[in-house]
Amino acid sequence: MGRRPTAIAGEPVSRLWGAFPFAVPFNVSGHPAVVLPAGFVDGLPAAIQLVGRYGSDNELLSLAEQLESALDVRPFARLAPRLSSLPAMSSI
Numbered sequence: 001m002g003r004r005p006t007a008i009a010g011e012p013v014s015r016l017w018g019a020f021p022f023a024v025p026f027n028v029s030g031h032p033a034v035v036l037p038a039g040f041v042d043g044l045p046a047a048i049q050l051v052g053r054y055g056s057d058n059e060l061l062s063l064a065e066q067l068e069s070a071l072d073v074r075p076f077a078r079l080a081p082r083l084s085s086l087p088a089m090s091s092i
Contacts, residue, residue, distance in 0.1 A: 022049055032057040034064045037073045 005013050026033040032052045039046055048067070052060035 026051055030054055032060045034060060036064055036068050036071065038071060039073050 007013055023033065031054050033049060035047045035049045037045065038048045050060060050064055050067070052063075
């Protein structure tokens with residue numbers, strides 16, 4: 001735990017692409033990108049990644065907000081009862 005995988009499904013994973021295969025191209029190019037939760041597939045979380053043209057940050061965020069509202073997906077809603085039963089953390 002806490003280490004990047006060196007292989008996934010028996011296939012070697014490079015250090016650069018292993019943890020961030022879908023974000024790196026957009027981080028490098030400067031294109032705005034956002035990922036929205038889209039529910040679950042076979043019990044695993046699924047998401048939608050939206051990428052905008054360079055400089056379209058506001059438009060992309062507006063679209064993401066509209067899509068998030070339309071999808072009405074709350075991926076962690078099923079955790080809410082368990083989270084509310086945890087003891088409150090005291091300030092340090």
